[in-house]
Amino acid sequence: MYPSFKKFSGILIILIGLTLYALLVSRLIEAFFADHIVLQLICYLVAGIVWIFPAYWVLKKTST
Incomplete structure (x- = not known):
């Protein structure tokens, strides 16, 4: 009943x-587009x- 290590x-x-x-993206977006709200959005x-896409790949690899 326990989930596998995989x-x-x-x-x-x-x-x-x-x-x-999330931390990396938020820091980069804030650094490059600090004054442009529309570009940040x-x-x-x-x-x-x-x-x-990477999360889907990881889930696909670990689900089997």
């Missing part, structure tokens, strides 16, 4: 990776979609 490591990778990704929207 699933646990996948969850851990996603949690740590997504946290680091566009970058955050793109960054919010981009993280889905």
Whole structure:
């Protein structure tokens, strides 16, 4: 009934990776586009979609 180590490591990778990704993206967007609200919004929207692809790959690899 316990989850396998593979699933646990996948969850851990996603949690740590997504946290680091969010911190890095927010710092970069703020550094480059501090005065442009519209450009920040566009970058955050793109960054919010981009993280889905690596997370999907990790989930796909750990689900089997």
